[in-house]
Amino acid sequence: MVNLELGTVDNGKSMSEILKDALEAKGYSQRSFAKKLGYTPQNFSQRLKKNSFTAEEWRNMAYELGYEVKLVEMESGVEFESRRKGHGRRVRQVINGVLYDTYKADMLCGDFFKDGASEYTDGMAFELYVDYFGRFFVARYTEWENGSDSITTIGKEEAGKLYKKYGDGTLKDSIFI
Structure with missing residues (x-):
C-alpha cells in the first residue's frame, strides 16, 4: 500500500503534485489516465497545471487509482467519520x-x-x-x-x-x- 502524505498547509504538496505522485506509484502516464477518465490529454494537463479540478473530481480520481480520501484530525490523528444519516424525515x-x-x-x-x-x-x-x-x-x-x-x-x-x-x-x- 502506498501512503501519499499531504503534509501541512505550510509545507504540503498541491493536489496536482499528489496526483502526479499517485499516477507514478500506480504506473499510469498522465495521458493514459486522462483518457481513462474521459478527458483529452491536453485538457487534463492544463487543469493539472492550474490545479483546477473540483474536490469531487479529485476524490473520483483518487478512487480510480485505488485510494480513498479521508479527513484526519491533525492534533489527535483520529479519522473523521461523517454522520450516519437516516432514511426518515427530520424529527x-x-x-x-x-x-x-x-x-x-x-x-x-x-x-x-x-x-x-x-x-x-x-x-x-x-x-x-x-x-x-x-x-x-x-x-x-x-x-x-x-x-x-x-x-x-x-x-x-x-x-x-x-x-x-x-x-x-x-x-x-x-x-x-
Whole structure:
C-alpha cells in the first residue's frame, strides 16, 4: 500500500503534485489516465497545471487509482467519520429538557423497506439513533393522515436488542454496554 502524505498547509504538496505522485506509484502516464477518465490529454494537463479540478473530481480520481480520501484530525490523528444519516424525515423533540434531533445524531438501524419493497410497514417505520453524548433514542415515523412523528428515549440494553434485530452488524457490541 502506498501512503501519499499531504503534509501541512505550510509545507504540503498541491493536489496536482499528489496526483502526479499517485499516477507514478500506480504506473499510469498522465495521458493514459486522462483518457481513462474521459478527458483529452491536453485538457487534463492544463487543469493539472492550474490545479483546477473540483474536490469531487479529485476524490473520483483518487478512487480510480485505488485510494480513498479521508479527513484526519491533525492534533489527535483520529479519522473523521461523517454522520450516519437516516432514511426518515427530520424529527426534533425535547424530552426532560433535552433536545433530541435526528439530524444531529447517527442512525444505527431501522425498519424502512423491511420487506424489501414498502417504505413503511402498516403506515409506520422507526429508526434507532445515538447522539453525540451517547444517548439512544428511537424516531417513529407515520404516514397516516393526521399521524405525527415522535421520539422516544431508550436505554442501552434495549437499543442493543433493537440493533441486534435490525442492524447491519458493523457496530461493536460495546457501544450498548
